[in-house]
Amino acid sequence: MKSIRLPMTKEDAVSLRIGDVISLQGMIATGRDRMHRYLFDERPPAAHIPFDLRGSVLYHCGPIVKKTPEGYQVFAAGPTTSMRVERYTAQVIADYGMRGVMGKGGMGAKTLDALKEHGCVYLQAIGGAAVYLAERVTKVAGVWKLEEFGMAEAMWILEVNDFPAIVTMDAHGKNLHEEIEKKSRSIFETLIAPRRGIAM
Amino acid sequence: MSALDDAVVELYRKAATSLPPDVVNALSIARSHEAKGSRASLALSVILENIRAASKSARPLCQDTGIPVFFLRIPACVSYREVKNTIVKGTKLATRAVPLRPNAVDTLTEKNSEDNTGTGFPVIYCDEARGNRLIIDLMLKGSGSENIGQTYKLPDEALFAERELDGVRKCVLDAVQKAQGRGCPPYIIGVGVGATRDQVTRLSKEQLLRRLDDANRHPILARLEKTIRDDVNALNIGPVGLGGRTTALAVKIAVNYRHPATYFVDVSVACWADRRARLIYDIQNSKYRIQS
Structure with a gap:
């Protein structure tokens, strides 16, 4: 498992290849549907965001966070489906300079092009492993737009340690999701081909 | 009250904080079927560790x-x-x-x-x-797995799916092929067949309540459940969709009477966190x- 310290340099990001299993150390930020639409439509200057996204990872996640006397505590923080923010991601990478986008299920052609253009990778986190992943959050460093967007849609700034992920789209135009889809498609076509009866 | x-x-x-023992058991068996050190094995280990951690700390x-x-x-x-x-x-x-x-x-x-x-x-x-x-x-x-559910109206020309049980098999394969890893596999798949669109969606959802190790009381459906599960697993989409032997833990099917002119098939999918x-x-x- 390759350990990646955040913020990442462009060289770090470009050195990663699909299939690499990595673990993240450092600061990441969450953002899902509403945050992406906001960053895309309003294009707030980076200075207005209480966290420098450059070199960081934007994590598609709507966590469960509890306010305790000691501060915020992340209870559950698994990935959400990334494809829903496909429309916005290329521009958000161009505007804010993340080196990683993390979620689940992979993304589309526009994002893949943006990863190549800017030197960025897509990371798949383990879907549903919300407690395991929340236990890898060592600190909630801040939150942005909590009142306005609510708990799930706000941007949470999280410090993580040994946070596992798999590189599934890299800066060289390779897409592991696409390769798996292609292989399963040919098996699928054989399985549905006419004249293949099932033994009853 | x-x-x-x-x-x-x-x-x-x-x-919210625990999974039924039959689901945990099926996930453990699935891990033993994956090659050591593979992405699928890593994913299932994290999933099983997550289930333990959630249950221990009573967290979702x-x-x-x-x-x-x-x-x-x-x-x-x-x-x-x-x-x-x-x-x-x-x-x-x-x-x-x-x-x-x-x-x-x-x-x-x-x-x-x-x-x-x-x-x-x-x-x-x-x-x-x-x-x-x-x-x-x-x-x-x-919601991720809810979004990959599909309703079909047979016959379906694109799938070569006729109004027969083999057509039902093709519907399930199509839904999974389209979904790939987006709904958090390994999946549990509920299937409902019947006369109207609204009825089959409830019926398929209801199948997700069944224990994974139960046996369908209709021998034909029991066989079909296994055949479809094996076919889905042959797609090699795998745990979390990054390749591997287990894409579905189980397929559960129920059929109602239908109108001679209608044959609706609904596929309802649960993520591994069933x-x-x-x-x-x-x-x-x-x-x-x-x-x-």
Whole structure:
């Protein structure tokens, strides 16, 4: 498992290849549907965001966070489906300079092009492993737009340690999701081909 | 019925923080089938570790605590409205107590109700029970897996799917091929066949309540369930969709009578975090128990 310290340099990001299993150390930020639409439509200057996204990872996640006397505590923080923010991601990478986008299920052609253009990778986190992943959050460093967007849609700034992920789209135009889809498609076509009866 | 408020909270806690033993067992077996050191094996190890951690700390095992879907069986002497009110109240309490992520959004204003209730939310289906026990089955239906469900109308030319059970098999394969890893595999797949579109969606959802190791009482369907599961696994989409031998833990099918001219097939998919729990309430002595 390759350990990646955040913020990442462009060289770090470009050195990663699909299939690499990595673990993240450092600061990441969450953002899902509403945050992406906001960053895309309003294009707030980076200075207005209480966290420098450059070199960081934007994590598609709507966590469960509890306010305790000691501060915020992340209870559950698994990935959400990334494809829903496909429309916005290329521009958000161009505007804010993340080196990683993390979620689940992979993304589309526009994002893949943006990863190549800017030197960025897509990371798949383990879907549903919300407690395991929340236990890898060592600190909630801040939150942005909590009142306005609510708990799930706000941007949470999280410090993580040994946070596992798999590189599934890299800066060289390779897409592991696409390769798996292609292989399963040919098996699928054989399985549905006419004249293949099932033994009853 | 007010004794039930706490019971409903407990039911939510049970469903959100642990998985039924048959699901955990199937996931362990799936891990043993994957090559050591593979992505699939890593994913299943993290998933199993996550289940342990959630159960130990009584935390929701996935941050998407889903759409609460209830299937009730109510004794003839009990009012449906009363049970429904209890569930709504218990849902509000559970949202704070467990905690659940507030997931109910007003479609017109986009405002989140913050307590997981609203018009038509939670989803509640109801039947009459035999005897004096009120049975409340709760499924916390992950939205990622809900989004990959599909309804088909046979025949379907593109799939070479005729109005026959082999056509049903093709529908399931198509739904999974389209979904790939987006709904958090390994999946549990419910299938309903029948006369109308609305009926088959409920029927397929209801199949997700079945224990993974149960046997369909119709031998034909029991065989079909295995055939489809094996075909789905042959697609090699794998745990979390990054390749591997287990894409589906189980397929569960139910068929109703249909109209000669209609043949609807609904495919309802649960993610590996197949969270379900049952509350059994004895009306006579007001005692309840909760089981997974």
